[in-house]
Amino acid sequence: MSRTKKNIGIDVEVPKTKCTDKKCPFHGNLSVRGQIIEGTVEGTGMIQSAVVVKERRVKIPKYERYIKARSRFHAHIPKCITISKGDRVKIAECRKLSKTISFVVIGKVS
Numbered sequence: 001m002s003r004t005k006k007n008i009g010i011d012v013e014v015p016k017t018k019c020t021d022k023k024c025p026f027h028g029n030l031s032v033r034g035q036i037i038e039g040t041v042e043g044t045g046m047i048q049s050a051v052v053v054k055e056r057r058v059k060i061p062k063y064e065r066y067i068k069a070r071s072r073f074h075a076h077i078p079k080c081i082t083i084s085k086g087d088r089v090k091i092a093e094c095r096k097l098s099k100t101i102s103f104v105v106i107g108k109v110s
Ligand SMILES: [Zn+2]
Pocket: 015, 017, 018, 019, 020, 021, 024, 025, 026, 027, 028, 078, 079, 080, 081
């Protein structure tokens, strides 16, 4: 059974287009829980998935300076969301979808 629109419990815009993706938090039966991360899309070369990079500053106490640190996340892209390289996106933690994917893209950040 496919539900038409679902409240996923996160304050994001629900995609206007419907999809039949089982691994879609809006139209499928994938539940999101845990972390929500904002990052930049580094690539969408994988099938239906993206590499999202989150940059943060880490303080080095000895020198009282900051360095850039980055974390890379693999995230599934539901069929109703289209993103491209360079976009700011929000990803939400979900169940493990593959060996390296446990996040799903839930929308763009304007
Ligand atoms: Zn969908």
